[in-house]
Amino acid sequence: MSEMIPLSESNVVDIEIPCIVFFALTPVFLAIRMISRLKTGSGIGWDDGTIMVSWTFAQTVSGLLIAACEHGFGQHIYNLSAQDQIFALKLYYIAQAFYKLTLNLTKASILLLYLRIFLQRWFRISCYILLGIILCYMLATTAASIWQCTPISRAWDKSVPGTCISITSNWYSNAGFSIATDIAILVLPMQPIFRSNLPTKQKWALVIVFTLGIFVTITSIQRMQTIDFSSTSTDPTYDIASSTWTVIEENLAIICACLPMCKGPLNWLFPSVFMGSSRRTSTSYKPSHPTNNSSRNYWAPIRGDSEMLSTRVTSVQGRKPTEGSNSREYMLEETGSLDRKSDVEDVRGIRKVIQYDITVHTSGDGKETV
Numbered sequence: 250m251s252e253m254i255p256l257s258e259s260n261v262v263d264i265e266i267p268c269i270v271f272f273a274l275t276p277v278f279l280a281i282r283m284i285s286r287l288k289t290g291s292g293i294g295w296d297d298g299t300i301m302v303s304w305t306f307a308q309t310v311s312g313l314l315i316a317a318c319e320h321g322f323g324q325h326i327y328n329l330s331a332q333d334q335i336f337a338l339k340l341y342y343i344a345q346a347f348y349k350l351t352l353n354l355t356k357a358s359i360l361l362l363y364l365r366i367f368l369q370r371w372f373r374i375s376c377y378i379l380l381g382i383i384l385c386y387m388l389a390t391t392a393a394s395i396w397q398c399t400p401i402s403r404a405w406d407k408s409v410p411g412t413c414i415s416i417t418s419n420w421y422s423n424a425g426f427s428i429a430t431d432i433a434i435l436v437l438p439m440q441p442i443f444r445s446n447l448p449t450k451q452k453w454a455l456v457i458v459f460t461l462g463i464f465v466t467i468t469s470i471q472r473m474q475t476i477d478f479s480s481t482s483t484d485p486t487y488d489i490a491s492s493t494w495t496v497i498e499e500n501l502a503i504i505c506a507c508l509p510m511c512k513g514p515l516n517w518l519f520p521s522v523f524m525g526s527s528r529r530t531s532t533s534y535k536p537s538h539p540t541n542n543s544s545r546n547y548w549a550p551i552r553g554d555s556e557m558l559s560t561r562v563t564s565v566q567g568r569k570p571t572e573g574s575n576s577r578e579y580m581l582e583e584t585g586s587l588d589r590k591s592d593v594e595d596v597r598g599i600r601k602v603i604q605y606d607i608t609v610h611t612s613g614d615g616k617e618t619v
Contacts, residue, residue: 353387
């Protein structure tokens with residue numbers, strides 16, 4: 250079959266190259282994301298699980314398209330046997346449904362990340378609304394992809410009698426929704442970032458990290474420009490430009506969703522931006538007398554104040570809580586956004602708040618755990 254057409258008349262490499270490149274590249278960013286979660290102790294959350302499912306579906310799309318190439322996808326349809334035509338188009342039909350799933354799950358993962366690190370009430374409500382819209386649309390567009398024709402087999406075999414929806418209109422509506430939600434997700438965190446008390450340089454660094462998703466929007470626009478040509482082509486196995494952009498778009502979206510967690514590599518590449526200005530001087534307290542347990546952190550007041558305290562405090566021992574505690578990661582929170590019952594200092598900025606069990610030792614050998 251492949252001997253019937255010159256290499257210049259085959260678009261197979263347009264599918265295989267991006268599939269292979271992203272098969273190697275995307276897991277690197279996913280691994281950095283997971284290692285960062287475990288290293289910082291913030292734990293694996295719903296956003297991480299969702300992005301892993303999205304990546305699985307993205308690899309399913311790539312696998313289906315490469316398998317389709319083995320049966321003539323990327324070659325002229327008139328050079329293929331009827332059996333290869335039907336099988337290649339059937340695999341392409343299945344890949345379309347998984348593409349809808351992976352792209353919208355990636356958007357959902359980003360919104361779940363926002364809910365994990367931003368605390369403003371208006372912001373969280375906006376995230377929940379947008380998340381609901383995206384998930385509902387994901388189900389609707391996946392269903393429309395599966396039942397685009399009646400009977401279903403007509404989707405890959407036009408010789409079967411029946412009817413189909415307008416594929417061109419369907420693809421344009423999907424592209425329009427994708428671009429609109431991309432822009433909404435990019436714009437959403439800008440206000441909390443600029444209202445934070447971070448140094449200006451770090452604010453802009455965060456803005457750049459969060460807006461790198463603009464490259465996904467650009468690929469969506471590029472893919473949109475190929476829709477009319479690909480959906481109306483009389484040579485659907487050869488005119489596959491939209492499929493090439495599909496592979497690039499879905500993988501680039503996953504990579505951009507992982508970038509906010511790639512703090513280590515960013516610190517290494519741009520230390521003056523992500524590390525230098527964020528270091529603040531602080532007063533450290535050390536026990537005035539050596540202790541037997543030097544592996545723990547202690548704060549010991551220099552003196553007890555008999556006028557203010559009924560007992561003389563000699564040291565305070567802190568211990569991290571076990572797993573399953575209510576410790577949370579806060580980022581870019583506004584004044585007044587924390588629970589009023591919290592004893593955490595009410596300031597804006599990026600920080601991590603961890604609850605500790607405190608053991609207070611007094612001069613009377615008493616011990617009280619708070």
